[in-house]
Amino acid sequence: MNDDERWMMHAIELAKHAEQQGEVPVGAVVVENERILGEGWNKPISTNDPSSHAEIVALRSAAIQKENYRMPGTTLYVTLEPCVMCTGAIFNARIARVVFGAYDPKSGSASSIINLFQERRLNHHAELECGVLESQCAELLTKFFKVRR
Secondary structure (H helix, E strand, O other): OOHHHHHHHHHHHHHHHHHHOOOOOOEEEEEEOOEEEEEEEOOHHHHOOOOOOHHHHHHHHHHHHHOOOOOOOOEEEEEEOOOHHHHHHHHHHOOOEEEEEEOOOOOOOEOOOOEHHHOOOOOOOOEEEOOOOHHHHHHHHHHHHHHHO
16 A cells, blocks of 8 residues: 555545535545644535535644645645635645545546646646545445435
8 A cells, every 4th residue: 555545545534524424425634744734524514614625624724733824745635536616725725736536527626527737827736646546435425425315
């Protein structure tokens, strides 16, 4: 198991917390030098906050830990392809690298619908690694929505 898979496994465990709380099972972790700076899972339903996606929760946690809203040199691992809102936050935080698991064909902004990571007119860009432990990440979502429907 390489480092990306190891950290994605951690994000998957965080996604399971979301599922236990009735939230869409997405987890995220911000890592710097093999150390967790921040982590989170989806919480928009429980917090009545549409911006409480796993990535945003993890970024907020990491910013507090780092005492800075900018986080160059960090990697964000997330179980689902980021949406436009989360990609904007990732770029504003100056995350160096994003690794995601499952593709999001309905709102993904890293390749599925649009790829903002390749949009040269934007000020910041992050390195992107797609589909790490994709089947495990996608399975969490598939099972969750199958039970819901």
